[in-house]
Amino acid sequence: MNLEEALKKYFGYDHFRNGQKEIITQVLSGIDTLGILPTGAGKSICYQLPALLQNGVTLVVSPLISLMKDQVDQLTVSGIPATFINSTINESECSTRMRLVEKGSIKLLFVAPERFLQSDFRHFLTQLSIDCVAIDEAHCISQWGHDFRPSYVEFATYLKALPTHPTLLALTATATPAVSADIQKLLGIQQNHTIQTGFLRENLRFEVVKGQDKSTFLKQYLNQHKNEAGIIYAATRKEVDQLVDALKKLNIPATKYHAGCSEADRKANQEAFLYDAIPLMVATNAFGMGINKSNVRFVIHYSLPSTIEAYYQEAGRAGRDGLSADAILLYSPNDLRLRTYFIDQSDADEKHKKNEYEKLRQMQGYANSEDCLQRYILQYFGDEGESCGKCQNCVDERVKKDITQDTQKVLSCVIRMGERFGKTATAQVLIGSKNKTLEKWHFETLSTYGIMKGVSQKSVRELIDFLSAEHYLLITGGTFPLLTVSETGKQVLLGQKKVYRKTTLLTDTSAVSTDTSFSQTHFETLRLLRLEIAKNEKVPPFMIFSDVSLKEMARDLPVTAADFLNISGVGPVKLQKYGQAFLKKIKGIKNTEA
Structure with missing residues (x-):
């Protein structure tokens, strides 16, 4: 049986997605591998399929309990023997599952990295014939990753002691070049054994909403996308609670998830969302990692996330089935102050805080960029990419206005202030503010003092944000970021380069795409x-079955087993389990139409 035949037999797909076959081939050849694939690109198949083709067991190290249960349930539905061991099961059940693994009845065993701290578990692993250790969400192993977990570094040291010397497969969707290098070093993976397919999510449409009332936009958008599954991310528990209450008053069904909910409520709310009982989940970033719900049609961030990595991972929970989906960020300057406060109050050392400030500046740059939003994200991850052609900025038809003169005023002011001050002080000098704190610096003597008098401080601050996003200005890290003029900015000051900016954008939420192919x-x-x-x-x-499979059925209306097998996501196992019921229903549809 070749790999394509195995893919169809076990998972119902006719073709591999980009990067999957290359990773699987390396794993089956015993090559330690790092796979970097975008969210929704099918990373799990990269270890699930080899597990089915090898004789021993595959150990999957996963950071979240919800991820384990989700994947084990999905494998069980597909007739693939898998189980997990974590804190949700008692010792008796744990022993039963360990015996099944020892007998060879289980092909995939899911565990959390913390499990390696238990000596009896480490001894149990030495008794197994382990072919492969798959490390999911591998960015957690890097101290420069956005979700670093010390336990990930600790468990990695025990892998070398396993007697079968299993192949290592590290998988992640969000790794900057620095994080990739860290993973390679910690796990001993050679750089030329890293397979990166790029970070592009072709089916996602990105949008940033600024200068609008967030609640009004949200109401309009949700009314236009009724009954579609979606996630709304908020910054705090309080904001989540307020949003859910407001939505319920508008008769928009929504549930919630955050650390302040009881464990029972979190489980019940998560299941209501996963089972399509309630289409809308409002949550903090505590929700989502490992949630494999394929038919999420939109992810809305009600406030600014802390990093591009976090944003792209959370936005990537939309459209995992490959169908079109929206990723929308609702932005206001207050969001930045809240995120800065979170960093200030954290227990991290100054080195890590500086790193977090810089990541936040990159996120702020995304919110203020007028270039392709998808491309901005790709460049952050070291992937040049091309313009996506469908994000808010790509389809924006506003006329660009020459703002070179205003730009020169701002850049000149930054230089005259010694490049030792931030956005607020610079804006105040430009508009000629009488703020008492400016007097001790004698800024009123500068030629740029009041040079933009008559313009609001808010507008000047927004202009500075734009110039920072477009790299005419650079922002230092730290609690009090300072402005400096970049080399590109110096070209503008010398009259060697012009600067253009689009006029104020009023986002149109009226367009609702409709697929008429089924x-x-x-x-x-x-x-x-x-x-x-x-x-x-x-x-x-x-x-x-995914929505993709159902839409193909609704379009093609297969009535024979052979036709049903041609549907994406239908293999022999699912044909046997569900084919009769669906074929009967489809025949009924055809008879009604006849």
Whole structure:
């Protein structure tokens, strides 16, 4: 059986996605590998398929319990023997599962990195024939990653002691060049054995909303996307609670997830979302890692995330089925102050705080950029990329205005202030503010003092944000970031380069894309059948079939087993388990139309 045949047999797909086959081939050849694939690109198949083709067990180290249960449930639905060991099960159940692994009845064992701290568990591993150790969310192993976990570094030291010398496979969706190098060093993976497919998510449409009332925008958007699954991320527990209450008053069904909810409530709310009982989840960043719900049509950030890595990972929870989805950031300057406060109050040392400040500046730059939003993110990860052609900035038809003169005023003022002050002080000098704190510096004697009198301080600050995002100004790290003029900015001052900026954007939320390639009525009929089966099996509906599969069924209306196997995501196992029910329903649809 070749790899394509195995892929179809076990997972129902005819073709590998970009990078999957290369990673699997290296793993089966015993080559330690780092795989960097975007969220939704099918990283899990990179260790699941080799596990099925090898004789021993594959150990999967995963950071979150929700991720383990989700993947084990999905593998079980597909007829693949897998289990997990974590704190949610008692000692008796743990012993039962360990015996099943020892007998060879389990192909994939999921554990948390903290489990390696237990000596009896480490001894248990030495008794197993382990072919591969897959390290999911591998960016957690790097101190420069956005979700660093010391336990990830600690467990890595025990891998060398495993007697079968298993192949290592580290997987992540969000790794800057520095993080990639850190993972390679800590796990001993050669640089030329890293497979990176790029970070592009072609099906996502990115948008930044500024200068609008957030609640008004949210109300309009949700009314235009009723019954679609979506996630709204908020910065604090209080903000989550307030949003859910406001949405319920608007008769928009929503549930919530944050650390302040009881464990029972978090579990119930998460299941209501996963099982399509409630389409909208409002949450802090405590929600999401490992949530494999494929039919999320939008992710909205109600406030600014702390890093590009966090934002791209959270935004990437939309459109995991490959269909079009929205990633929208609602931005206001107050968001930046809140994130700065979080960094100030953290227990991190100054070195890490400086790193976090710099990441926050990059996130601020994204919010203020007028270039392609997708490309901005790609460049952050060291992937040049091309303009996506569909984000808010790419489709923006506003006329660019020459702002070279205003830019020169700002840059000249920064230099005359000695490049030792931040955005607020610079803006105050430019508008000729009478602020008492400026007097001791004698800024009123500068030629640039009051040179933009008549312009609001808010507008000048926004101009400075734009010039920073476009790299005419550079911002130092730290609690009190200072402005300096870049080499590009100096070209503007010398009259060698012009600067253009688009006029104020009023976001249009009226456009709602509609896919007419399939019957929406047939899709809803099949969706109800999927929901019924999912409830009986006590698993989320997308684990039965994805929306992509259902839409193909609604379009093609297959009535034979052979035709049903041609549907994406349908293999022999799912044909045997669900084929009869779906084919019967489809025949009923056809008879009704006849």
